[in-house]
Amino acid sequence: MRDGRPHGADAVPPSIQTAAAWSWRLLLIGALVTAAFYVTTLFKVIVVPVAIALLLTVLLTPVRRVLQKHLRFSRGLASITALLGMLAVVGGLVTVAGSTIVSGISELREKAIDGFNEFMDWLEAGPFGIGTDQINGYLKELEGVISSSQDTIVSGALGAATTVGHVAAGAVIALFCTFFFLLDGRTIWSWCVGLFPARSRFTIHQAGRRGIVTLSAYTRTQILVALVDAVGIGIGAAFFVPSLALPLGILVFVGSFIPIIGAVVTGAVAVLVVLVANGWVAALIMLGIVLAVQQIESHALQPFLMGHAVSLHPVAVLLVVAGGGFAAGIVGALFAVPLAATINTVILYFNGHDKFPDLGTDDTLVIRGRPALPVMVRRAEEDFGTDEVAPETPRGRRPARRGRATPSGPSTGAPTSDGGDA
Incomplete structure (x- = not known):
């Protein structure tokens, strides 16, 4: 302080100093979160299955404990039994739902065709006055657009195939991690905690x-x-x-x-x-x-x-x-x-x-x-x-x-x- 007036850092009001202190800390936290999100996105094929495995582990842990306590299963046998039981339940639901859809889709398809025909008749006779020729013209334009976009469609199909492969690999990772989380979850957690001071x-x-x-x-x-x-x-x-x-x-x-x-x-x-x-x-x-x-x-x-x-x-x-x-x-x-x-x-x-x-x-x-x-x-x-x-x-x-x-x-x-x- 010179001549009775503050200089340098002393001249900055306390509110601005507090805001600046908060700002650089928030920027640092934001940079850390952004980096973590980038790494997560980069390894999402691994991170997402591990997260799913954690949720499944939380869900199946009570089942594993019941098997160990009441049926005297070993920890490994109880873990694999709980996991296979979950797969059996999910597979049964999918099978029942799939067979029901197959049996009922034909009736629904016929009703959908009838409803579409009624809608087309309403477009022609209704206030819009859209005739069959106009609709056919729109359909031909749509076919032209699809034909000109074949490369995009093929690349999209290849991308879908790649996604299916990633989903399959992720499912294997999730099941593998779920089993070992159930079997050795506490050992894995001990190792993670041991990484900290x-x-x-x-x-x-x-x-x-x-x-x-x-x-x-x-x-x-x-x-x-x-x-x-x-x-x-x-x-x-x-x-x-x-x-x-x-x-x-x-x-x-x-x-x-x-x-x-x-x-x-x-x-x-x-x-x-x-x-x-x-x-x-x-x-x-x-x-x-x-x-x-x-x-x-x-x-x-x-x-x-x-x-x-x-x-x-x-x-x-x-x-x-x-x-x-x-x-x-x-x-x-x-x-x-x-x-x-x-x-x-x-x-x-x-x-x-x-x-x-x-x-x-x-x-x-x-x-x-x-x-x-x-x-x-x-x-x-x-x-x-x-x-x-x-x-x-x-x-x-x-x-x-x-x-x-x-x-x-x-x-x-x-x-x-x-x-x-x-």
């Missing part, structure tokens, strides 16, 4: 446990919500197209895993099928059924079940799904909500807010032969030279004693549903 491992492990609980709650709640949607819309469709009610219900069940967007699209498909099969009146009734089911989901199931499971406001869910769909298409919309919910839980725990205090902190990992306790706690125990409990950690949690640190087995003080196989 020793001082942070305890907190990271506990935050990861809570993230898995959130992911489990989302998966199971979404299955329940999807089942309610499928049953409601399937029963409504059974009144108009009994032969296609089951495949429509399965379509709604699968589509409901994409929040908001999936329900709208699959509901529109159900209304369109009823429109082709039974006309406008039946389609309007079916539209009312679809809207009623979706209102029950939005105002009853989502607030009480999904809202409690992921602790996200409906506006946040909508924005997250929209952002995920814009950034990564259907895959982004599918994983946006569970990813956001899990990150929310982990960040809250890092900031001192434990959403699942009942899990406790007794569950520890053995990393390179030592429990995943903070460095300061291990040093304190070494200084005492006994099993006396060290002072509390900054979060007010009392760390486990050296003699109580469990190996890679389940928690000694946490519930069995805590995602200990993470």
Whole structure:
């Protein structure tokens, strides 16, 4: 300060200094997120199957535990049995739906042709006055456009073939990872935690446990919500197209895993099928059924079940799904909500807010032969030279004693549903 006036950094108002400090940190975070998104996109053939495997692991872990506890299966046998059972259920649903579609598609095709002919007659005799010659001219123009775009069509077909290959490879990766996540999930998680500095491992492990609980709650709640949607819309469709009610219900069940967007699209498909099969009146009734089911989901199931499971406001869910769909298409919309919910839980725990205090902190990992306790706690125990409990950690949690640190087995003080196989 010279001549009584501030100079240099002192001349910048505190508000501008604070804004600048926030700005460069936000820019750094933005660059990190952008780099992570780029790497994820580059390796999406691997990242997406691993994410699907994680969801399947969360879903099948209770099944594996039941097989181990009640049927005395070994961990490996229980893991492969749970995975094969899931494949059998999915394969059975696809087989039943496929056979039903094949048996009912002929009737629907005839009705669709009749409806198309009626529409063409209405165009010719209606207020538009579009005659057959004009329609034929439009069709010839369309054929010309298709003929001139053969190269694009061929390249698109080759791209589709490549996509099918990627999907097949991704399915193999997902099944392979699911089996080993069920079999050695805790060992894999211990290795991941061991990559971080020793001082942070305890907190990271506990935050990861809570993230898995959130992911489990989302998966199971979404299955329940999807089942309610499928049953409601399937029963409504059974009144108009009994032969296609089951495949429509399965379509709604699968589509409901994409929040908001999936329900709208699959509901529109159900209304369109009823429109082709039974006309406008039946389609309007079916539209009312679809809207009623979706209102029950939005105002009853989502607030009480999904809202409690992921602790996200409906506006946040909508924005997250929209952002995920814009950034990564259907895959982004599918994983946006569970990813956001899990990150929310982990960040809250890092900031001192434990959403699942009942899990406790007794569950520890053995990393390179030592429990995943903070460095300061291990040093304190070494200084005492006994099993006396060290002072509390900054979060007010009392760390486990050296003699109580469990190996890679389940928690000694946490519930069995805590995602200990993470």
